[in-house]
Amino acid sequence: MITPTIITATTTTIRAIATDMLDILSEPFFRRAVIAGLGVALVAGPIGCFIVWRRMAYFGETLAHAGLLGAGLGLLFNVDIAVGAVVVAMILALILIALRRQKQLAVDTILGILSHTALALGVVVIGLVTGAVTGHLDILFGDVLTVSTRDVWVVWGVASVSLLLLATLWRHMIAISVHEDLARAEGINVQRTELLFTLLIAFVVAMSMKIVGLLLITALTVMPAAAARRIASTPETMALLSSAIAAVAVIAGLFMSAAWGTVAGPSIVLSAGLLFVLTLPLGQRS
Amino acid sequence: MLKVNNALVTAHDVSLKAGGRLILDRVNLAVRPGEIVTIIGPNGAGKSTLVKVLLGLVPQTSGKVEKQAGLRIGYVPQRFPIAMNVPLSVRRLMTLTLAANDAEITKALDETGVAHLVDAWVADLSGGELQRVLLARALLRRPQLLVLDEPVQAVDFHGEVKLYELISAIRKAHGCGILMVSHDLHMVMAESDHVVCLNSHVCCEGGPTAVQKDPEFAKLFGPAAARMIAAYTHHHDHDHESHSHEGHDHAHDHHGHHHHHPGHRH
Numbered sequence: 001m002i003t004p005t006i007i008t009a010t011t012t013t014i015r016a017i018a019t020d021m022l023d024i025l026s027e028p029f030f031r032r033a034v035i036a037g038l039g040v041a042l043v044a045g046p047i048g049c050f051i052v053w054r055r056m057a058y059f060g061e062t063l064a065h066a067g068l069l070g071a072g073l074g075l076l077f078n079v080d081i082a083v084g085a086v087v088v089a090m091i092l093a094l095i096l097i098a099l100r101r102q103k104q105l106a107v108d109t110i111l112g113i114l115s116h117t118a119l120a121l122g123v124v125v126i127g128l129v130t131g132a133v134t135g136h137l138d139i140l141f142g143d144v145l146t147v148s149t150r151d152v153w154v155v156w157g158v159a160s161v162s163l164l165l166l167a168t169l170w171r172h173m174i175a176i177s178v179h180e181d182l183a184r185a186e187g188i189n190v191q192r193t194e195l196l197f198t199l200l201i202a203f204v205v206a207m208s209m210k211i212v213g214l215l216l217i218t219a220l221t222v223m224p225a226a227a228a229r230r231i232a233s234t235p236e237t238m239a240l241l242s243s244a245i246a247a248v249a250v251i252a253g254l255f256m257s258a259a260w261g262t263v264a265g266p267s268i269v270l271s272a273g274l275l276f277v278l279t280l281p282l283g284q285r286s
Numbered sequence: 287m288l289k290v291n292n293a294l295v296t297a298h299d300v301s302l303k304a305g306g307r308l309i310l311d312r313v314n315l316a317v318r319p320g321e322i323v324t325i326i327g328p329n330g331a332g333k334s335t336l337v338k339v340l341l342g343l344v345p346q347t348s349g350k351v352e353k354q355a356g357l358r359i360g361y362v363p364q365r366f367p368i369a370m371n372v373p374l375s376v377r378r379l380m381t382l383t384l385a386a387n388d389a390e391i392t393k394a395l396d397e398t399g400v401a402h403l404v405d406a407w408v409a410d411l412s413g414g415e416l417q418r419v420l421l422a423r424a425l426l427r428r429p430q431l432l433v434l435d436e437p438v439q440a441v442d443f444h445g446e447v448k449l450y451e452l453i454s455a456i457r458k459a460h461g462c463g464i465l466m467v468s469h470d471l472h473m474v475m476a477e478s479d480h481v482v483c484l485n486s487h488v489c490c491e492g493g494p495t496a497v498q499k500d501p502e503f504a505k506l507f508g509p510a511a512a513r514m515i516a517a518y519t520h521h522h523d524h525d526h527e528s529h530s531h532e533g534h535d536h537a538h539d540h541h542g543h544h545h546h547h548p549g550h551r552h
Contacts, residue, residue: 053372103305175382177372185341185361186383186427233407235372 024258032152033144037250037268039155040211040220043162043204045243048225049235050197051218053177058108059096060201060218062115066092067205068214069118071139072125081139082154082206085214089202092118097198142213142265145257151210158207162200169193169200174235212265220246223272227279245275293318294357294431294463295340300349302335309335311487312349317431317463322453324466324474327484328506333467334364336484337435340465357431360424364435364467366416374408376400380423394422397459398452413440417449425456432456432464446470450477471507 024030051060067085074084092114099110126136138146147155166173172193175183184190208217224245225238232238252275253268293316302310309332317323325333338344340351341361380391395401398418403411411419417437424432437453438446454477457464468474475481475494483489483503490502497503 171382174372178374178379178382179363179366181338181341181343181363182361182366183383184343185359185363185433188383229373232373233375234378235374238373 020259021255024255029145029147030254030258032147032149033254033264034251036147036152036155037144037211037254038247039152039159040204040208041224041246041250042243043159043166044208044217044221044246045224045228045241046163046166046239047201047204048221048223048242048246049228049239050173050177051201051221052225052229057218057222058111058115060205060221062096062111062118063089063093063198063201064205064214064217065115065119065122067202067209068122068139069125070122070206071136071209071214072122072129075129075136076125082209085206085209086202088118089205090199093198093202094195097195138213139209140213140215141263142209142211142216142268144211144254144264144268147210155207155211158203162204162207165196165200169196173197212268216265216269219269220249220272223269223276224249227272227276230279230282246272249275293352294354295465296352297336297340298350298352300336300339300346300351302332302339302344303347308486310339310346313484313488315340315482315488317465319430319463320457320461321479322457322464322466322477323480323482324468324478325482325484326468326471326474327489329469331485333469333484334435337433337465337467341433354430358427358429359431359433360427360429360462361433362417362420362424362435362437364439366420368409368411368416371409376403376406376408376411376419379408379419380426384427386426390426394426395419397425397456398422414442414445414449417441418452421452421456425460429460429462432462434464434466436467436469438468438470450474453477 025034051057066089070085070088071081072084073079073088074081077084096110096114100107126139130136172183172188175186175188176190176193180190204221205214205217208214208220212220224242227245228238228241232241249272250268252271254264256262256267256271257264296316297313299312299314300310301308301312313332313336315323315325315336325336327333335344339346341359342351376395377391380386380394386394391404392401395404398421400415400418400422403415403419406415408416408419417440421434421437424434434453438449441449453464453466456462466474466478475498478494480491481494481497482491483497483500483506485506489506490497490500492500
């Protein structure tokens with residue numbers, strides 16, 4: 001039985017939670033975290049779609065691990081760790097593109113070797129340079145609650161440029177995702193498009209380092225896209241939905257972190273995973 | 287060296303080596319306007335690879351591919367995976383790499399008998415429907431050369447006959463050259479002008495009737511298969527399973543045979 005008392009009590013609780021949320025939103029550090037997180041979510045959406053369509057999840061993972069090695073080398077040579085991450089991720093991307101042409105080893109074996117070598121080497125380098133890896137868990141899992149105003153600007157700057165580049169590659173990337181040989185036979189420069197897209201992933205990986213961390217960035221791209229795939233009927237709606245789901249995951253994760261004191265990056269990824277599970281009963285649209 | 291004056295595409299002594307294995311061995315081939323050329327051969331004979339070399343998708347190790355300047359090609363690839371792929375309607379698939387208005391799209395789909403599917407989702411299509419949509423997609427480019435890699439795969443026998451009839455009708459309506467790959471020997475024979483029997487190298491070639499009588503053809507596919515094709519031209523009754531099995535076994539025999547005579551050429 002729903003009595004007026006219960007309703008009043010429920011309303012009071014909801015109001016209390018809402019007030020808490022508004023309170024935390026008035027905190028500048030939290031607002032910076034939300035804005036930076038939304039910047040990442042916006043780009044993660046469409047990038048994740050291509051990662052899902054082209055079965056590049058492991059590839060993205062490898063670039064993220066290369067980013068860790070880059071961050072380590074950045075610490076070693078006293079260069080900004082984000083710059084180090086971009087450079088090493090790009091170099092690895094070029095190596096992978098070159099290695100894909102050989103037929104001695106399967107691509108996922110090569111990825112398995114390079115990805116974990118980069119991860120191990122990254123951890124070793126960071127440990128050697130700083131004495132303890134544990135002080136740098138933020139590189140692995142993000143530390144979005146400590147982003148500075150400058151970080152926010154960097155995230156949105158990189159996000160804007162990435163989205164512009166993505167817009168110019170869009171039609172070609174869709175054609176390549178549908179059928180690579182067909183796209184090539186119909187005059188699309190597959191190599192150039194793929195190279196640019198790979199470099200884009202490298203940038204997004206470095207940009208997201210502080211937000212969700214290198215170990216989880218692939219998850220934040222793949223999970224929303226996989227969820228959106230079940231609902232969307234065109235590539236464009238899938239990309240938009242994907243960004244929206246990533247944005248909801250960012251906000252939910254940050255509030256979860258604020259409410260229960262959980263680590264922010266993993267909380268965001270957990271929220272994304274939960275959203276994916278929620279789309280399961282919806283069934284595949286096409 | 288093959289000299290063909292008005293050919294749309296010509297392969298001159300094309301060889302391709304990969305992983306120490308000779309996939310294509312000095313292949314010569316030409317497709318002229320209005321002509322149906324069919325490449326037949328066992329699995330692993332290099333048929334799809336040859337097509338990819340001709341299309342410029344895979345670089346050859348030696349030899350030359352000549353294409354008429356500005357040649358418009360419509361290509362239907364062998365495999366078209368659609369599971370978990372980009373969510374697409376047929377309309378969108380038609381215009382992935384070129385702009386076309388509704389009338390043009392409908393006309394092309396109508397020609398292959400699938401105009402009613404224009405708003406269907408690609409993932410919902412049956413094997414036969416997908417092949418027809420892909421064929422319509424190729425026609426939308428107003429091709430001078432149609433390249434069809436295994437056009438009847440994933441299509442039931444009845445659909446197979448219909449598709450070959452459609453391909454023949456397209457040739458008549460558009461006057462385009464058609465290069466077709468098949469490991470099915472049945473109907474190919476009835477519609478082709480020129481048959482190229484490939485097993486890394488060109489074993490034999492010529493008109494369908496001549497090829498069937500060629501001893502190299504019997505060696506490649508087995509005398510039983512050769513007889514079956516002859517029978518096919520009389521009545522469309524045959525056992526698909528046992529046939530393809532036979533073709534495969536004999537292909538195996540031939541491979542061994544070829545191994546003993548590495549210098550063997552035709």
